[in-house]
Structures are given as C-alpha cells and as structure tokens.
Amino acid sequence: MLWKARYLVVLVALTLALSGCGSKEDTAGKKGAEVITKPVAVVTVATGEVTRVNTITGKVAASMEVNVVPKLGGKVADVQVQVGDRVQAGQVLVRLDTTEIAAQVKQAEAGLETARANLEQTEQVKQAVQVAKAQHQAAKDNVERMEYLYGQGAISQAQLDGARTQFQVAEAQLAQAEANLKVADVARAQVLQAEAALELARAQLNNSVITAPIGGVISARYIDPGEMAAPTMPVVTIVQVDTVAIEASVTEDYINRLQVGQEVKTTIKVVQEEPFAGKVASVSPAADARTSTYTVKINVPNPEGALKPGMTAAIPLALESQRDVLVVPVQAVLDRGGKKVVFVVESGVARQREVTVGLEGEKEVAITAGLFAGEQVVVSGQHLLSDGDRVTLPEGGKS
Missing domain, CATH: 2.40.420.20 (conserved putative lor/sdh protein from methanococcus maripaludis s2 fold)
Structure with missing residues (x-):
C-alpha cells in the first residue's frame, strides 16, 4: 500500500507540471498573436x-551706396559718426583742420579791399578825363578863332602862337587822362579777380566740413582724427537700406519671365521662413559677356532693417501651373x-x-x-x- 501511495503522489505532481507547461505555452501563443501597429x-x-518653379539665388544689396570723398585734402580735426549711425542728408560727418584755409580767406579779403580802393580812384580819373576833354575842346576852339583873327590882321603872331601852345598842352593833358583811364579798367579787372579769389577761398573753407550727401546708415568709416584726408579716398560709406535691392543673375531661359514692375516673392531664411514681397526694379537688356547671364534687381521694403547687404535670397520663378x-x-x-x-x-x-x-x-x-x-x-x-x-x-x- 505504501508504494501505491508514493506512485499516486508522483502522478499528481507530474500532472500538475504538465498542466503548468501547457499554461505557459498558451500565454506565449497569445502574446505572439498580438497585433502590431x-x-x-x-x-x-x-x-x-x-x-512648378525654378529657384534662382541672389544677394541682398543696399538700394543706394555712396562713398563720401572730400573735395580737398587736409588734416582731420573731428569725425562725428560711427559705423551703424543713421544720418540725414546734410548732416556733418567730418571736419578738417581750417587753420591754413582761414588764413587764405583773410588774405583774399584783404586783396579784395585793396582792389576796391584802387577802383574807387577811377572815379576821379573819369572826372579828370572829362575836364581834360573840355579843356582840349576849348583850346582847339580858341586856336581856330585866333587863326581867323590873325588872318584878318586883328592879332599878332605871338598871340596866335600862345593859343597854339595852350592847345598842345590841353592835348597832352587829355592823352594823359585817357591813359590813366585805361589803368582804371585794369583796376576793375583786379577787383573781379580778387572777388573770385575770395569766393574760392570761402568755398575751400566750406569744403573743410564734409556732410552726408544722402540719408542712410554709416556702413564703413575709413579715417580717424589726426589722419590726412585726400580727395581720392573716401572717409565714410553711406548705404540706404530702408529698401534693399536683391541682385540676381538670370539665364536666358528665364529672363523673359521677369518684367520691370512685376511683383515677386523672395525668401531669406536667415531672417524668416516666410517670403518677403518685392518688385522687379530693373532687368538688364544685355547679358554679361563673361557669365552670359542677365542682372535683375528686385526692391524689397526693409522698414525694420532686418535685411542686411550680403545676405542670400532665394527667388522662385513660376514656370508652369x-x-x-x-x-x-x-x-x-x-x-x-x-x-x-x-x-x-x-x-x-x-x-x-x-x-x-x-x-x-x-x-x-x-x-x-x-x-x-x-x-x-x-x-x-x-x-x-x-x-x-x-x-x-x-x-x-x-x-
């Protein structure tokens, strides 16, 4: 009986073990059947x-760029702007030293005063000429009268000779007065010359103050106080960027798709993903001999100044829709x-x-x-x- 009891226990355990294995297999099968999404x-x-579009690439440029060059050379006394400053047309940018120019102005003023003083003397010369002419005419009339009287035997030879001598003296005085009048004409020319010299000196003095020819932003400054300015070298560069110009090179395949005044969209991703509205400002009528492309300029409003010269712009051209x-x-x-x-x-x-x-x-x-x-x-x-x-x-x- 004891071995039967032991056999029964083993049988039950084996049954339970097999039952457990079957349960695990069923669970694994269910998991394997789960739907994957x-x-x-x-x-x-x-x-x-x-x-369908073709995208061309362009570069942002200032709508206007001016290199400000002085009209005369000289030592820089003061520079009143920095890079990034916004300036108005006529605003003072640079002042040159005016010591020598101021002296030239004073010299020209003195020369003009001297010339005018000399010219004033011509009025007296004119009066002298008029007197000399009157005296000359009177002496001439007197000679003619004396010659008539001498012919009538009314006067002596001595009296006639005296009248003739007076006429010769009057004639000499008139010639001298007229010569003096020619000198007066020279004095008048000297006054005009002195006035021109003074005007030039004052212009040079005005040119020592260098002003902005246009309103805009200072993009570059090339000089500092104490340095020498020259008429061949710019002192600053001014750009206008309230409206920028996008310059692009377009091939002959697409150039006729662009017309002046046409509205276009351009994307400048370094600023924003949304495109900017622009308008074609100019289209080159002839291709560049080196690149065989046509230059197109597109003006884009830039009121906030976010678009900077040198940025890259993408311009989509619609080809078909x-x-x-x-x-x-x-x-x-x-x-x-x-x-x-x-x-x-x-x-x-x-x-x-x-x-x-x-x-x-x-x-x-x-x-x-x-x-x-x-x-x-x-x-x-x-x-x-x-x-x-x-x-x-x-x-x-x-x-």
Whole structure:
C-alpha cells in the first residue's frame, strides 16, 4: 500500500507540471498573436493648385551706396559718426583742420579791399578825363578863332602862337587822362579777380566740413582724427537700406519671365521662413559677356532693417501651373517597383495605392488618377509601411 501511495503522489505532481507547461505555452501563443501597429501621420486629399518653379539665388544689396570723398585734402580735426549711425542728408560727418584755409580767406579779403580802393580812384580819373576833354575842346576852339583873327590882321603872331601852345598842352593833358583811364579798367579787372579769389577761398573753407550727401546708415568709416584726408579716398560709406535691392543673375531661359514692375516673392531664411514681397526694379537688356547671364534687381521694403547687404535670397520663378487638381505633399508619393504609389489609410489599415502624378511643384504634386478627394494619405512613416499594415494616427488624426 505504501508504494501505491508514493506512485499516486508522483502522478499528481507530474500532472500538475504538465498542466503548468501547457499554461505557459498558451500565454506565449497569445502574446505572439498580438497585433502590431505603426504610427503614421496623414493629410486629407483635396483639390488645389500646383506650380512648378525654378529657384534662382541672389544677394541682398543696399538700394543706394555712396562713398563720401572730400573735395580737398587736409588734416582731420573731428569725425562725428560711427559705423551703424543713421544720418540725414546734410548732416556733418567730418571736419578738417581750417587753420591754413582761414588764413587764405583773410588774405583774399584783404586783396579784395585793396582792389576796391584802387577802383574807387577811377572815379576821379573819369572826372579828370572829362575836364581834360573840355579843356582840349576849348583850346582847339580858341586856336581856330585866333587863326581867323590873325588872318584878318586883328592879332599878332605871338598871340596866335600862345593859343597854339595852350592847345598842345590841353592835348597832352587829355592823352594823359585817357591813359590813366585805361589803368582804371585794369583796376576793375583786379577787383573781379580778387572777388573770385575770395569766393574760392570761402568755398575751400566750406569744403573743410564734409556732410552726408544722402540719408542712410554709416556702413564703413575709413579715417580717424589726426589722419590726412585726400580727395581720392573716401572717409565714410553711406548705404540706404530702408529698401534693399536683391541682385540676381538670370539665364536666358528665364529672363523673359521677369518684367520691370512685376511683383515677386523672395525668401531669406536667415531672417524668416516666410517670403518677403518685392518688385522687379530693373532687368538688364544685355547679358554679361563673361557669365552670359542677365542682372535683375528686385526692391524689397526693409522698414525694420532686418535685411542686411550680403545676405542670400532665394527667388522662385513660376514656370508652369495646374489648377483644380487633386494635390498631395511630394513626400507622400513613393517609388516602388517602378510605380508611383501612396499609402491610403482605411479603417486603421494602410493600403498601397498606385497613382498617376501630374505637375510636381516644390512642396506638392498633382495626382491625376488613383486617389479621390477626402481620402487620407500617409505623409510620415510611409517608408516603413507595407500593404495591409495596421496604423495608428497621432492625436487629432492628421499631421
């Protein structure tokens, strides 16, 4: 009886062990049968417009740039601006030392006073000429009268000779007065010359103060107090950046797509992702001989000064467009087996769908067959999908 009891205990233990193994296998089988889903993001297919563009690259430049060059050389006494300062037209930028020029002005003023004093004496010369002419005429008339009387025997030879001598004296005095009058004309010319010299000296004095020819921002400063300024070297550079000009080189394939006054969009990503509105200001009528490209300038308002000369700009040129077509993001379309396919989510399952694509733009592509408006197309996670995979959508159901 004892061995039977031991056999029964072993049998029960074996049964329990086998029962436990079967339970573990069932649990493992259930776990292996769990459904795996893949996270994706989708967009809803809708009608829209697709535009094919060619993007050209340009550089931001100031709408106007002026190198301020002094009209005369000299030692710099004062520089009143720094790089980045905003200036108005006519504002003082640099002052030159005026010690020598001021002395030249005083010298010219003194020369003019002397010339004018000499000229004043010409009035007396004019009066002397008039007196000499009157005396000359009187002496001449007297000689003629004396010659008549002498012919009548009314006067002596001595009296006639005396009249003739008086006429010769009057004639000599008139010649001298007229010669003096010519000297007066020279004095008048000297006054004009002195006035011109003074005007030039004063202009030089005014030129010692260098002012801004335009309003704008100081982009460069080339000189400091104590240095020598020269008429061939700029002292500062002023740029106008309230409106900037984007300069781009365009090939012959696209140049006729741009016209003066045309509104265009340009993107400067270092400033912002949103495009800036601009307008074509000029289109070169001839290609550059070296690059065979045409220079185009596009003016863009820059009231906040965020656009800086030298920045890179992207300018999309519309080449072709399709309207009222089904549109999906370009990343939704995959190449599989030489076919264009997308994944459409239907009741939580991704279905591979072959499609026919039309015009492809920078971000979107037109679908001409294979999709319907309102369907949900996968745009994120599609590269990891196979037909029939179950998927989960992010909160909200769309990307």
